[in-house]
Amino acid sequence: MNSRYLHNRLIRVVEKVLEGSKLLTDLYIRFFRKMTVDEFSKVFLPEDARVLIIGCGSIPHTAVIVAKEKPWKIVGVDRDKDAVQKARFLVERYGLSDRVSVMEGNGLTFDLSGYDLVVLAHGVEPKDEILKRIAVEVDGETVVLFRTTWDFLDKVYGDEGVPEDFDVVAVFKRPDFIKSVFMKRRVGL
Known part of the structure; x- marks a missing residue:
């Protein structure tokens, strides 16, 4: 088993533990707030934009x-049926059901058409x-936001370089050692 798989598994377990508590869920979301706001300031979309998040998890x-x-x-997609149900509950609790929907789906098969991001x-x-x-x-x-680790962590997690089919539009290094790479498909592909 590689380090990336173990890390991803750990995050899923942590979210499943935290989702049982309103206080812990609120703190978890608050932890990510500023870095996510700063991250999304790198992309300029129209007010009526449609956003797809592949892998939204049980705490979206x-x-x-x-x-x-x-x-x-915003449409959040996750392949874990239980995570989808929990995520829907949280979206409703935050009063965001009119703008956020969560669906069960897989990034390999979910319809990608019509999204700006x-x-x-x-x-x-x-x-x-x-x-x-x-x-x-x-x-x-369509802008694609690809989240990976900072370069110095490649030795631990493996290199997830930018696919050759994309041009990088912007990069944002979050304080949690996640690198957000905004890209667009190379024209002519």
Whole structure:
């Protein structure tokens, strides 16, 4: 088993523990708030933008934070049926059901059409295959946010370089050692 898999598994377990407590869930979301707001300040989308988050998890902190800050319509997708139910409950609890929906789905098969921004969460697996699919299916105007670790962690987690089918538009280094790479599909592919 590699380090990235173990890390992703640990995050899923932590979220499942925290989701049982309103206080802990609120603190978890609050922990990510500023870095997520700063991260999304790198992308400029119209007010009626549609955002897809692949791998939203049982605590869809990205969807909740972005929905509180931006007028965009957000769809969170996760392949874990239990995580989807918990995420829906949290979205409703935060009063965001009118702008955030959570669906069961897989990044390898979920319909990617019609989104202005596609976010690939750090813990999504199999990330390379999903990125290859995104490179083929999104249009040249769709922004893709690819979350990976800072470069110095490549020795621990492995190198998740930017796929050759994309041009980097912006990079944001979050304080939690996640590097957010905003990219667009290379024209002519």
